Amino acid sequence: MKKIIEKAVETHSLSRDELIALLTDKDYTDELLQAADAVRKKYVGDEIHLRGLIEFSNYCKNNCLYCGLRRDNKELERYRIDIPTILTLAEHAKNMGLKTVVLQSGEDMHFTTERMVEIIKGIKALGLALTLSIGEKSLEEYAAYRQAGADRFLIRIETTDKKLYEDNDPGMSWEARAQCMRDLKKLGFELGSGCLVGLPNQTTESLADDILFFKEMSCDMIGIGPFIPHPKTPLKDAKGGMLDLSLKVMALTRLILPEINIPATTAMETLAPNGQARALCGGANVIMPNITMTDYRKHYQLYPGKTTTGYTPDESLERVIKKIESLGRTVGKDCGQSKKWLREQQSK
Ligand code: 5AD
Ligand code: SF4
Numbered sequence: 001m002k003k004i005i006e007k008a009v010e011t012h013s014l015s016r017d018e019l020i021a022l023l024t025d026k027d028y029t030d031e032l033l034q035a036a037d038a039v040r041k042k043y044v045g046d047e048i049h050l051r052g053l054i055e056f057s058n059y060c061k062n063n064c065l066y067c068g069l070r071r072d073n074k075e076l077e078r079y080r081i082d083i084p085t086i087l088t089l090a091e092h093a094k095n096m097g098l099k100t101v102v103l104q105s106g107e108d109m110h111f112t113t114e115r116m117v118e119i120i121k122g123i124k125a126l127g128l129a130l131t132l133s134i135g136e137k138s139l140e141e142y143a144a145y146r147q148a149g150a151d152r153f154l155i156r157i158e159t160t161d162k163k164l165y166e167d168n169d170p171g172m173s174w175e176a177r178a179q180c181m182r183d184l185k186k187l188g189f190e191l192g193s194g195c196l197v198g199l200p201n202q203t204t205e206s207l208a209d210d211i212l213f214f215k216e217m218s219c220d221m222i223g224i225g226p227f228i229p230h231p232k233t234p235l236k237d238a239k240g241g242m243l244d245l246s247l248k249v250m251a252l253t254r255l256i257l258p259e260i261n262i263p264a265t266t267a268m269e270t271l272a273p274n275g276q277a278r279a280l281c282g283g284a285n286v287i288m289p290n291i292t293m294t295d296y297r298k299h300y301q302l303y304p305g306k307t308t309t310g311y312t313p314d315e316s317l318e319r320v321i322k323k324i325e326s327l328g329r330t331v332g333k334d335c336g337q338s339k340k341w342l343r344e345q346q347s348k
Contacts, residue, residue: 036252047285050320051102051131054104057081064168066199067233068301086122099336100130100336101129105134113137124148130149131150131192137180139183146189152192156223159196159199161209164202192223197245199240207245214253226242257340261286264287277327294310
């Protein structure tokens with residue numbers, strides 16, 4: 001195992017079998033996270049970049065088996081934040097010193113291209129970097145967002161196991177999702193993706209494929225989250241909750257893609273009070289403090305127990321900054337573009 005880790009640190013390239021060996025192993029987790037931490041330090045430094053997360057609508061037309069926002073969850077109280085309020089939240093983010101906001105929602109048809117363009121322009125006028133995380137759209141829609149000034153887009157592939165994907169996301173096509181990623185990259189977005197770890201019937205082999213896929217698609221950001229069963233979904237009795245395996249997938253992603261941005265995800269923190277701290281010491285360099293108004297947060301329930309639920313935007317940010325300082329790291333001073341994306345732009 002030590003040899004494979006050393007190879008990853010030196011070459012940033014591992015075979016599928018080597019990835020599987022490290023994912024299966026239980027004894028070298030700490031060594032793997034430490035190696036990812038060293039590679040993180042060498043390539044992207046000690047700064048942790050903050051992204052203010054605005055969960056602006058919990059309506060979703062899709063029905064993913066694992067997700068609390070799925071359309072068949074009739075017990076969820078749905079909300080949409082109106083455009084002026086979204087812009088006020090973004091302005092508050094700016095006043096708190098944040099340099100990037102992430103707009104996230106379910107796939108909500110209310111937010112037409114026209115409405116999204118209005119929001120994007122409003123946020124860009126504040127001088128903030130903007131990431132969208134609003135699901136599958138046509139190339140034309142993505143182009144309109146890009147033209148309006150959106151910088152980055154997050155769309156997790158969730159799993160590269162096509163059958164597992166299509167079993168879990170009824171009515172959705174894996175190929176269509178991969179096409180969205182190619183379209184976004186072509187349009188010049190910084191492309192964010194990622195996967196869930198611990199879905200029922202997910203294999204270690206497919207997790208290795210996920211990591212190789214992130215490289216093949218030239219992703220600029222990767223968010224890895226443990227699957228956490230939600231009581232109002234068909235997967236309510238599933239096992240889930242695989243924090244160590246999620247951290248290993250994340251660490252291996254850092255080793256293979258040294259210059260990208262990797263968030264310490266909220267789902268990791270939900271499973272253990274030190275989940276995000278472990279991630280930040282195992283390859284992660286981004287945190288996304290939630291800056292949605294407190295009243296709405298409890299309804300943005302992708303999975304239960306989200307740790308950020310009870311706080312105000314200011315409290316969330318304060319908690320994150322304390323965590324960063326307690327680890328001896330610093331808060332990023334600029335908007336923290338992906339080093340990989342910047343290098344690609346320069347060589348164009
Ligand atoms: N557990 C963990 N993550 C989840 N997501 C959706 N449902 C769950 C769950 N039960 C993640 C998906 C999606 C992101 C917004 O939230 O990966 O892409
Ligand atoms: Fe909708 Fe995304 Fe949840 Fe699927 S994972 S139901 S697309 S919010």
